[in-house]
Each structure stands twice: as C-alpha cells, then as structure tokens.
Amino acid sequence: MRPLALFLAAILAACLAAPPAGAGAWPRKQGSGFGSIAVRLGWPQDMSTWTSMDPTQDYSTLFFEYGLTDRLTLGFDIGHSVGGSGKSVLFLQWPLRQAETGAQMTAQFGLGTIAGEQVLRPGLSVGWGLQNGWLSIDSVAEAYVDSGRTDLKMDVTWGRNLPRDRKLILQLQSGQPDGYAPFVRVAPSLVVPLRGPLKLETGVTWGLTGDTSMGLKMGLWTEF
Numbered sequence: 001m002r003p004l005a006l007f008l009a010a011i012l013a014a015c016l017a018a019p020p021a022g023a024g025a026w027p028r029k030q031g032s033g034f035g036s037i038a039v040r041l042g043w044p045q046d047m048s049t050w051t052s053m054d055p056t057q058d059y060s061t062l063f064f065e066y067g068l069t070d071r072l073t074l075g076f077d078i079g080h081s082v083g084g085s086g087k088s089v090l091f092l093q094w095p096l097r098q099a100e101t102g103a104q105m106t107a108q109f110g111l112g113t114i115a116g117e118q119v120l121r122p123g124l125s126v127g128w129g130l131q132n133g134w135l136s137i138d139s140v141a142e143a144y145v146d147s148g149r150t151d152l153k154m155d156v157t158w159g160r161n162l163p164r165d166r167k168l169i170l171q172l173q174s175g176q177p178d179g180y181a182p183f184v185r186v187a188p189s190l191v192v193p194l195r196g197p198l199k200l201e202t203g204v205t206w207g208l209t210g211d212t213s214m215g216l217k218m219g220l221w222t223e224f
Helices: 003-014
Strands: 033-044 057-067 073-080 086-097 104-114 117-130 133-144 150-162 166-176 183-193 199-209 213-223
Touching (some): 166 199
Antiparallel strands (some): 033 057, 117 133
C-alpha cells in the first residue's frame, strides 16, 4: 500500500449541526450559492536559503458552488492542482447520504484541464455536524486522460463557530502527485465577518512532511 493510502486510512479510522461555508458533504439548497477567492504566498522554512523577502510560491484560487436543485450542486474550481500546475475544473456534486444525525456524504465528478491536459476528477466528501462546528474529509483524484497518471488529494478540516459570526478552522492538507512522495501540511485560519455576506479568512500554512514550505493565506468568502 502506498504511503498516502496508509495515511488516509489512519485519518478515516480516527474520525469515527452546522455545516461549513464551503459545503462539501452538505449539498447546497436550490438557488443558494457560495464563492471564494484566495491567495497563498509561500517561502522556504529554512530561512538561511532566502535570497530576498519575495515569496517563492504565489498561488491564487477561485471557487464557486451553486445549488441547481436541493440534490444537485454545480461548481467550478480554478487555481492550482495537487502537482502545482494551473487547473480549471467544472464539477457536479450530489448526496449519497443525508441524515439528521451521523455522517453526511456526497459524491463529485468533474471535468477540466490541468497544465493544458484534460482531466477527470471524481471526489468524495464526508462530514459530521458538531455541537459548535463541523468535521469534514474531502478527497479527490485528478486523473489525466492522455498521460494516464493520477494525482491524489485529501483535506481534513475541523471548524468551530465562535461568537460574533467568526470561525476557527484547522485543516490538514495532504496529497500525492503521481510519481512523487506524499506531502502533508497544516493550515490553521480565522474567518471574520466583513460587510454584508462577505467574510475574510486569514491563516498560515506549514509543511509537515514532503513539503518544506511555510506560507500565508488570505481569502474572501461570500454566500447568497
């Protein structure tokens, strides 16, 4: 079994109500939507290698979801893939399990391009509503049509709702580009309300294994 598969299995075994803003395992209601834009800047953790203060990584993402029906969500994801190349993916998401208690589960299937190559992107999201927050596991596989390679990605997110409509988020980001070692990074952040439906997310990232970078993240959310 590959190292990332062992890691995913361990996380799933360990993870045996309010949904997050980026719904994941919770389908969008018909006519409702969510959008976000974010920028992540990265630097080497080893500051002795720095030649300037300029970031060595500069990633931006645009994400959107819209409820076509109560059971079918349309979305698009523009930014960077697991392997770091530019991506543009259109996807549909539908529920596999909806219940008053216990795990919520959705499946996803996307089509798009990464670094100019066509990709298929199946995904699975599992989420649990907690008393004051949520726990979710979001996983996707980016399958390249021409080359036949497949990159894997999984994010484990714990979120807590705070007073004054703020949210504390702790995310464990992991992935395995085909042919490369898996990586794991931690990404804590704080979400605060701005004007109207707009929210600001600020946070940091730190590579734990397979990633020697550290970074800053800033993003805007909106729901409608």
